[in-house]
Amino acid sequence: MADMPTDFWSGWIVGLAIVGFAGLVMLIFGIYFGKQPHEEAAEAPVWDSDLSEGNNPAPLWWFWLILALMVFCVMYLMLYPGLGSYAGALHWSQQSQYEQHHAEFATVHDPARHALAETPYATLAQDTVAMSSAARLFADNCAACHGADAKGQHNLFPNLRDSDWLWGSTPEQITQTITAGRNAVMIPWLSVLGEEKVKQVASYVRALGTPQADDLPGHAVFMQFCIACHGADGSGNQLLGAPRLNDNIWLYGGSQADVELSIAKGRTGQMPSFAGRLDATDIRLLVAWLTR
Amino acid sequence: MKGNGMLGEAEYYHDKVVMRLVQFSMLWAVLAMAVGLWLAAEFVWPTLDFGQFWLSFGRIRPVHTNGIIFGFGVSALMGTAFYSVQRTSHVPLFMPKLAWFCCYAWQVVVLLGGLSLLAGWTSTKEYAELEWPFDIAITVVWVAFAIVFFGTIATRRIRPIYISNWFYGALIIVIAMLHIVNNLEVPVTIDKSYSLYAGAQDAIVEWWYGHNAVGFLLTGGFLGMLYYFLPKHAGQPIWSYRLSVVSFWAFTYSYIWAGPHHLHYSAIPEWVQSLAMVMSLVLLAPSWATMVNGIMTVSKAWPKLKSDPALKFIVLSLAFYGLATFEGPMLAIRSVNAVSHFTDWTIGHVHSGALGWNAMVTYGTFYYLVPRLVGRELYSTRLANIHFVLALAGTLLYILAMWAAGISQGLLWLSVNTLGELSFSFREVMSSMKPYYALRLFAGAIFWSGTLMMTYNLWRTIKGANVLKVLIPPVPARWRINKSVAQPVGVEAQA
Numbered sequence: 001m002a003d004m005p006t007d008f009w010s011g012w013i014v015g016l017a018i019v020g021f022a023g024l025v026m027l028i029f030g031i032y033f034g035k036q037p038h039e040e041a042a043e044a045p046v047w048d049s050d051l052s053e054g055n056n057p058a059p060l061w062w063f064w065l066i067l068a069l070m071v072f073c074v075m076y077l078m079l080y081p082g083l084g085s086y087a088g089a090l091h092w093s094q095q096s097q098y099e100q101h102h103a104e105f106a107t108v109h110d111p112a113r114h115a116l117a118e119t120p121y122a123t124l125a126q127d128t129v130a131m132s133s134a135a136r137l138f139a140d141n142c143a144a145c146h147g148a149d150a151k152g153q154h155n156l157f158p159n160l161r162d163s164d165w166l167w168g169s170t171p172e173q174i175t176q177t178i179t180a181g182r183n184a185v186m187i188p189w190l191s192v193l194g195e196e197k198v199k200q201v202a203s204y205v206r207a208l209g210t211p212q213a214d215d216l217p218g219h220a221v222f223m224q225f226c227i228a229c230h231g232a233d234g235s236g237n238q239l240l241g242a243p244r245l246n247d248n249i250w251l252y253g254g255s256q257a258d259v260e261l262s263i264a265k266g267r268t269g270q271m272p273s274f275a276g277r278l279d280a281t282d283i284r285l286l287v288a289w290l291t292r
Numbered sequence: 293m294k295g296n297g298m299l300g301e302a303e304y305y306h307d308k309v310v311m312r313l314v315q316f317s318m319l320w321a322v323l324a325m326a327v328g329l330w331l332a333a334e335f336v337w338p339t340l341d342f343g344q345f346w347l348s349f350g351r352i353r354p355v356h357t358n359g360i361i362f363g364f365g366v367s368a369l370m371g372t373a374f375y376s377v378q379r380t381s382h383v384p385l386f387m388p389k390l391a392w393f394c395c396y397a398w399q400v401v402v403l404l405g406g407l408s409l410l411a412g413w414t415s416t417k418e419y420a421e422l423e424w425p426f427d428i429a430i431t432v433v434w435v436a437f438a439i440v441f442f443g444t445i446a447t448r449r450i451r452p453i454y455i456s457n458w459f460y461g462a463l464i465i466v467i468a469m470l471h472i473v474n475n476l477e478v479p480v481t482i483d484k485s486y487s488l489y490a491g492a493q494d495a496i497v498e499w500w501y502g503h504n505a506v507g508f509l510l511t512g513g514f515l516g517m518l519y520y521f522l523p524k525h526a527g528q529p530i531w532s533y534r535l536s537v538v539s540f541w542a543f544t545y546s547y548i549w550a551g552p553h554h555l556h557y558s559a560i561p562e563w564v565q566s567l568a569m570v571m572s573l574v575l576l577a578p579s580w581a582t583m584v585n586g587i588m589t590v591s592k593a594w595p596k597l598k599s600d601p602a603l604k605f606i607v608l609s610l611a612f613y614g615l616a617t618f619e620g621p622m623l624a625i626r627s628v629n630a631v632s633h634f635t636d637w638t639i640g641h642v643h644s645g646a647l648g649w650n651a652m653v654t655y656g657t658f659y660y661l662v663p664r665l666v667g668r669e670l671y672s673t674r675l676a677n678i679h680f681v682l683a684l685a686g687t688l689l690y691i692l693a694m695w696a697a698g699i700s701q702g703l704l705w706l707s708v709n710t711l712g713e714l715s716f717s718f719r720e721v722m723s724s725m726k727p728y729y730a731l732r733l734f735a736g737a738i739f740w741s742g743t744l745m746m747t748y749n750l751w752r753t754i755k756g757a758n759v760l761k762v763l764i765p766p767v768p769a770r771w772r773i774n775k776s777v778a779q780p781v782g783v784e785a786q787a
Contacts, residue, residue: 017567020545024574027541031534044529045452045771048379051523053455053533059584062535066542066577073570082566094557109712116711129710139717148719282713 010084017083021070028066031058113281121171124285125292134289137282141274150290155252158269160290164249166269168238174287181273184241188266189225195264197221202259208234209246241269304761305378306385309395311665311759313371314658316399317364318747321651324359325740327352332736335729346410354409354421360646361419361509363402368654369513370394370437373460375661376520377444380454382767386443390436397433401426413483417498419505420474424485427475434471438464450767455536459516462544466508474501492559496552503551510645511617512543514653515582521657522606523589526596531588535581542578546571553624556633565626572624579617586610601676605656608684612648616641631706636728637698640691647687647739655683655746662750667760671752679742679749686739690732697728 046052080088087093116130124130138150145157152159158166166184167177190198197218204218205226213219223232230236234245243251251269252262274283334340334349341347378385385391405422414421422430441464445457474497477485489497523530530536549571552564590597590607597603619641623632632638663670670676700721707715767773 013563013567020549024542024545027538031538043770044533045450046768047450047452047454048382048524049765050527051380051454051520052529053536054529054531054589055534056532056588058532058534058538058581062577062581062584065580066574069574069577073573076570077566080566081562082570084563093562105712109708109710112711133709133711133713136714136717136720139719140714143717143719281711285711285713 007085010086013084014086017077021074024066024070028063032063116281116284121284121288121291124288130285131289131292134285137278137286138289141277142286152251155258158251159249162249164244164247166236166238166241166243166251169291171287171291173238174290175283177271178278178283178286179273179275182241182269182271184267184269186242186262186267188264190264193221193225193263198260198264199256201226201263202256205234205245205259205263206254206256303384303764305375305764306388306391307375307665307762308759309385309388309391310371310375311662311754313367313374313395314662314665314750316395317367317371317654318658318743318750320359320363320367320402321743322740322747324356324363325736325743327356327359329733329736329740331356332729332733336726336733345412351410351412354414355406357419358409358421359402359406361505362398362405364654365509365513365650366398367402368657369460369463369509369517370398372517372520372657372661373437373441373463373513376454376456376516377441377460378764380450380457380520381444381448382450382764383444383447384764386440386447388440391440394433394437394440397429397436401429401433408483411483415475415477415485415487417474417487417501419502420471420498423483424475424477424479425482427471427477430471431468434464434468438468449773450771451773452771454520455530455540456516456518456520458540459512459519462540463508463513463516466504466512466544466548470501470504470508474498495555495558496560496564499554500548500551503554504548506645507543507547507550510650511547511579514650515543517657518582518586518606518610518653521660522586525600525603525606525656525660526590526593528589528592531585531591535585539578539581539585543575543582546574546578550575550624553629556626556629569624569626573621576617576621580614583610583614583617586613599673601670601673601680602656602659604677604680605652605659605683607656608680609649609652609656612644612652612687616645616649619644631702632698635698635701635705636694636725637702640694640698643694644687644691647683647690651739651743652683652687655679655743658746658750662753665759666754666757668753668757671749675745675749679745682738682742682745686735686737686742689735690739693728693731693735697725697732700724700728 044052044055077083078088079090080092082088116124119127119130138146139148142150146152146160147157150160158164163169165173167173167182189201193201200216200218201221202218204213204216204222207213207216222230222234226234229240229242230245231242236242236244243249248254250258252258252267278286330340330347331349331353341349345351374385374391405426408423408426409421413423415423415427420427441460445453445461476488478488479485487494519530519536550568552560552568553572556565556569558565587607587610590603593603597607622628623637623641659670659676704716704721704724705714705718709715
């Protein structure tokens with residue numbers, strides 16, 4: 001056993017446990033069958049004028065109680081690891097129990113879970129057991145950031161109930177997002193553009209989609225610095241997680257001040273990878289629930 | 293002279309320090325239970341911290357536990373130990389000024405310690421949250437406590453040492469050992485230190501401390517209280533000397549192993565878990581031996597039980613002691629623990645011990661002790677009887693609420709649907725707990741109102757009165773240590 005560096009320490013533990021148990025047994029036999037200290041005395045001692053101890057025998061049921069407990073304990077220590085490095089007759093370990101539970105889980109649930117992998121998303125979305133499982137998965141794993149209602153949190157985490165998906169809305173893209181996570185970076189532009197131009201671009205971006213937009217001074221700046229990620233018409237780029245700017249959905253706020261702040265100081269968005277926490281079936285359930 | 297051979301000067305017990313400790317104990321009971329109520333309310337209305345750090349759950353929870361264990365519990369234990377050790381040794385306290393130091397220094401530690409917890413100082417070890425300056429202060433006071441207690445035993449005039457002193461002695465020695473070993477740490481700043489242990493070792497040391505603080509303070513210490521005050525009040529001898537002996541040694545031996553049952557299915561070695569589980573089971577026997585011993589001791593004084601609230605409290609505390617010491621070993625079993633661990637069942641178990649056993653045995657003892665310290669009748673027996681009903685109802689409702697909550701949590705968390713997915717999210721289970729938490733708050737409020745009532749009752753009892761000076765009675769010749777030593781005059785008198 002890895003936690004027992006030498007036989008000496010194992011022997012120490014076994015010795016302590018056995019000596020202790022033997023001591024308990026001797027004590028119990030002494031209590032039931034031994035001579036009592038004040039049996040030879042004419043009278044029991046009296047403390048504090050009227051405090052004394054009776055000499056009633058311990059009840060027999062108590063003898064059987066402690067005997068039964070000790071027999072159980074000795075048997076337990078024979079069957080399970082306890083006495084130093086002795087592994088116990090059952091060769092039980094936390095790890096073996098864990099593996100056994102996994103095997104049982106696989107036997108009972110794997111057929112149903114494998115069937116899910118073959119079921120189309122549209123069908124899954126109609127399956128009440130699958131959808132309630134997905135809702136539970138969302139509540140335990142996603143709701144802390146995206147909210148219990150999946151509508152996100154202002155200025156931090158995207159709303160998942162609208163049509164605007166930063167990294168794409170196809171099942172494959174969402175699967176990728178959940179599995180591997182995403183990192184979005186909007187770099188800070190203040191030092192490059194200066195305050196004046198940041199304001200101009202912000203005004204332009206907020207006007208995007210209206211006919212007057214192209215007449216604004218920010219248009220030229222946008223065309224020079226922003227189109228690489230956000231596209232010429234501001235419709236964004238899902239490969240980079242660059243948001244669409246020509247709609248009215250603003251992750252970090254749509255007011256002039258909010259947009260200026262996003263441009264001046266930049267933004268970073270991080271979706272962690274859930275590959276270690278959720279398996280493919282869990283993720284498939286979540287994708288079906290999100291795209292239902 | 294009454295044929296008593298040699299007669300010394302009149303000597304009196306030191307009881308003023310006892311009275312002061314009883315007063316502090318009641319003060320902490322009222323305050324720390326109020327903090328507990330606030331915590332219970334935060335479970336129902338989570339915004340009750342009003343965004344204040346010092347009112348947040350994480351800060352006031354240790355204030356509640358430390359206030360109860362060290363404020364209420366230790367003050368009561370010190371006071372009753374000082375009271376009973378003099379009487380069972382037939383001498384005044386050894387170094388009475390040191391006893392006064394214990395009394396006041398301890399209150400300063402509890403008060404400043406509580407404030408430091410509110411300020412966010414914490415070593416993060418459960419029930420040992422106080423930071424290193426307090427750890428040192430506790431050690432100093434504890435050593436002073438030991439000197440007074442064992443000094444009194446060493447200078448005793450009666451040869452046999454009464455059973456209550458064995459338990460108080462075990463309390464002092466074992467808590468000193470646990471406190472020092474668990475708090476070995478490297479100070480960094482005044483409010484921060486790092487433990488000498490790390491990882492699994494740290495966890496084992498912490499729960500060796502944590503569970504034996506329950507064992508030797510909340511159980512052993514209060515058993516000392518029980519073994520003195522129960523027979524004294526019932527006017528009967530302890531039923532069986534043999535059961536006392538077996539319960540003391542089997543209890544002391546088994547308890548010290550049991551701590552790691554708090555760490556089932558964790559990164560600590562399996563043999564540590566198994567031995568802890570096995571020893572926890574064995575503990576059932578000495579615990580029930582004590583319970584039987586106590587109940588049989590009262591059995592010849594049943595009529596007194598009808599009319600005397602103090603005795604009712606002590607007998608009821610024995611029933612809860614029996615319940616909690618049955619539940620504890622069950623929860624220590626691996627497979628039961630797999631369901632119960634991290635649930636409110638643990639909180640219920642702790643409170644069946646803390647409310648049902650510790651608080652009730654202390655209440656019974658104080659109802660007995662305080663009137664005797666001032667030589668008056670209790671101000672109102674009727675109030676004490678109402679308190680008894682409130683304490684019983686509060687404890688029962690509290691335990692029921694937490695059993696229901698805990699077992700539901702354990703089972704709902706483990707529930708799996710046909711797809712092998714968990715049936716319920718953590719949030720769903722959490723929000724379904726609201727009625728249980730509300731019931732717990734209600735139960736706590738009932739229990740606390742009883743404590744307030746008792747404080748008023750005791751305050752009215754002692755108001756304007758002085759602590760009696762009690763003469764030390766002589767020891768029967770047969771049990772006297774060193775017969776040449778002068779014996780005090782054997783009359784109780786009011787001075």
